[in-house]
Amino acid sequence: MAVYKITPTKANLIKSKNSLKFAQKGYELLDKKRTVLIREMMALIDVASELQDRIDKTFAxxxxxxxxxxxxxGSEYVEELAQSLAKERDYQVLFKSVMGVEVPRIRIEDVPFTTEYGFFRTNPAFDxxxxxxxxIRRLIYQLxxxxxxxxxxxxxxxxxxKRANALDKIQIPRYQSTIKYIxxxxxxxxxxxxxxxxxxKGKTKPKKKV
Structure with a gap:
């Protein structure tokens, strides 16, 4: 049996009803937020899967x-030429807010492919x-x-x-039970x-004279 630590007055009844409305509104907002976040996450999972496929194919x-x-x-000559390739470019990590969640955005300077060697020293396979x-490096950044x-x-x-469950399973039923009790x-x-x-009134009502 529930034990209530609240005085059953009209003021507390109004207060409990207001708290219930506030909790229900909070649950609705959290539920909407959860739906948006799940939709966003599922879309990103599809993007990640596509990027991984592109990386695998490009690697092959x-x-x-x-x-x-x-x-x-010759492997020694290939290794020598590889040393002259452009090194890692600088990048910036920016952030974008999704329903209050800061997710990263990597910005890399988009420059055309250049080499430090002359194309006459290589063949199409190396290029x-x-x-x-x-x-692949660019795709890995994106992934x-x-x-x-x-x-x-x-x-x-x-x-x-977790917060939505606390409202739905604990707070809201508690307020509903308190309101019912009061x-x-x-x-x-x-x-x-x-x-x-x-x-x-019955006692104070005058008796009829006979």
Missing amino acids: QAYEALKLANITM KAAIQFGE AEVENSVYKLAMEIKKTQ DEVLQEKEREDFFRLKRV
């Missing part, structure tokens, strides 16, 4: 081109491998951005779900007051 093509370059040019490995965003959204969904006590008190007043 790049390694085939590199293998052909090693065969036609293809160099271009494709550069593309890291998306996967980090998915992780952050998943953590926020878990937190939102309402029943007040109704019982009104009935008792009504019957008490009726008895008082």
Whole structure:
């Protein structure tokens, strides 16, 4: 049996009803937030899957081109030329808010592919491998951005779900039970007051003279 630590008064009844409305509104907002976050996360998961497929295919093509370059040019010469390729470019990590969740956005300077070697020193297989490995690096940046965003959204969904469950399973039922308890006590008190007043009126009513 529930034990209530609240005085059953009309003021507390109004207060409990207002708290119930506030909790129900909070649950609705959390439920909407959770829905938006899940939709956003699922869309990013699809993007991550597509990026991973592109990385796998590009890797396969790049390694085939590199293998052909090693065969036609010699692995030592290929390694020497590889040292002259452009190094890692600087990047910026910016943030975008999704329902209050800060997800990363990686910004890389978009510059055309250039080399420090003359094309007459290479063959098409080496050039293809160099271009494709550069593309892989760009795709990996994008995948890291998306996967980090998915992780952050998943953590926020878990937190939102926990708060929504606390309202739905604990707070809202508690307020509903409290309102029912106060309402029943007040109704019982009104009935008792009504019957008490009726008895008082019966006693004070003058008797008819015979």
